[in-house]
Amino acid sequence: MLLTWFQRGDDGMVVKTLTGNKAVAHAVKAARVKVVAAYPITPQTTIVETLADMIEHGEMNAKMIRVESEHSALAATLGAAAAGARSFTATSSHGLLLMHEVVWWTAGARIPVVMSVVTRAIGPPWNIHVDHNDIWDQRDSGWIISIAENNQEVFDLTLQAFRISEDPRVYLPMIVGLDGFILSHTVAPVDIPDQEKIDQWLPPRRQPYVITPESGVVMGNLAADEDYYMMRYSIQTAMVEAKKVISEVDDEYGEVFGRKYGGLVECFHCDGSKYNIVIAGSWSGDAKEAVLKLRDEGYSVGVLRVRYFRPWPDEEIRRLLSTSKGVLFIDRSISFGGKGHLLTEAMTNLAESTNLPAVRGVIAGLGGVDVGADEFYELTKSFIDEVEENGPFYDPLYWHIPQVYRGKYPERLPGYGKFSYERR
C-alpha cells in the first residue's frame, strides 16, 4: 500500500498525495455514494479496490455489488440508481466496450449515474496504456463526457459529476475520463475539501422517477416511432441545458472550494493568440509546457484544452478560435477511415466561423506512445513556421509516427494530404 502524507489546514481541508484512481475513490466517498457495482479491469481496478476497502472498513456507508462482467456492472448500477440510490461504476477499454449496450440504456433511461473511464488502448494487440479511442467511442450515446488533466481535476470533476448529472435540467449520466497510468497510477497532491462543506454544496440525490415496487413504473417499454424520435430530441435538449449547468457548477465550485477550470474548455493563453493547440487529457500539461517555451521565444500561441467532449463546446471553440491564424489539433485517437476526433468535431465550428484558420490534425500517442513537451514544441513550432512561410493550408491527418518507425512510413496517406487554400 502506498504511504499517504497529509496536512490539515485551518479550514479542515486536507492535502493528500493520491493516485488518480484514489482521487476518484475519495470523491465517490465524499459524494456519499450508496451503491458501487464494478468488475476489475486494468488500469481501473484500484478505484473499486479502494472503494471496496473503504466500505469494508466502515469508512463509507455503501453497498458493493460484485458482478460477473462489465455489462452487468453498469446494469446493476443503473438498477440501483433507478431505485433511488446515488450509484457509481468505473471501467476501461474492453470493459467499457462490453458494457456499451447498457451505456445507451442508461442515457436513454435519463437516470443520473456517474462512471469513471480510465482511458486505455483497445486490443488487439493487448495494450494497457493510455489512448482515447475507448472514451470517445461513447460519444454518441447521450452521456455527458468529461476528461481531466491532473489528479486534482479528477477529484473535482468526479464530485461535480454528481451535481451535474442529477440537475433536473439535465438528468443524464456522466463519464469522468482520466488517462490510464499517467493519472490513474501516478501520485500527485490532491486537496480534499472539508466533508461538511461538500455536504452543503452537493444536494441530496434528485432524479426524474424511481422504479420501486410502490412506484409501479417500468422503463424500456415498446414505444411508437414518433415517441422514440422525440425522446432523442429531448436528450439533445438536455445536452444544451448541460452546457449551462456545467458552467454554473464550475463557477460555484470555484467560489466554494477555490478551484475553477473554465467550464467546457480551459483556455491557456488561448484567447487572442495567433496560434492554438487543441488537445484533451493529461498530456495537455506537456503541451502547455511547450507553449510557455514558445511564448518566451516570442510566439503568440496558446492551448485550448477540451474538458468536455459531450456536450461539445461549440460556442467556446467558435469564439476562441475565430481569431486564430492556425490551429493544431492533437488527437490520441483515430476514427479509421475518418480523422482524429477533436479535429472532426471542431471543424464543424470552424466551418461556422467567418475566419478559417490554417489547420493541422496530428494523430499521436496511440497505445500510450510517449509524446513529451519537447515533441509538442517541435510539432507546434514547425506548424507555425510553415503557416508563416507558405500561408494557410488544410492538413487534416498528419501521423506523428513513433521514433523507431519514423522515416520508414509516410506521415500522410493518399486522400488525406495537405493542400493550400486562399484565406477567406
Added chain:
Amino acid sequence: MSNVNVEEPKSLFIAPVSKPAPGSVGKTGTWRHEKPVINEEKCVKCLLCWLYCPEDTILRREDDMVYVDYDYCKGCGICAKVCPVNAIDMVPEG
C-alpha cells in the same frame, strides 16, 4: 424508499417509462389474423387457456367459463393448442 427525491425535470423531458396498463401500446387485437372462438358446450372449465394466455386476454367469469378480450388478443393460438377438449377453434379473420 422514502429518502428518494423525485423532482420534476426542468427541461423538455420525454423518458421511456410507463405505468403498465391495458392497451398502453394501443389495441393489439388488430395484429390478429386468426381469432380464437370458444365453444362453451365443449368447455370443461379446466382454465388451462386462462393460465397459458401470454397476454392475459382470456378472461374468466364467476362460473369459471372463459371468454376472449378481442381488443388485445393477438391470435397466437396457444389457448387452442393447450385446450384438452378442443373447445377453441382458430377462425380466420375477415
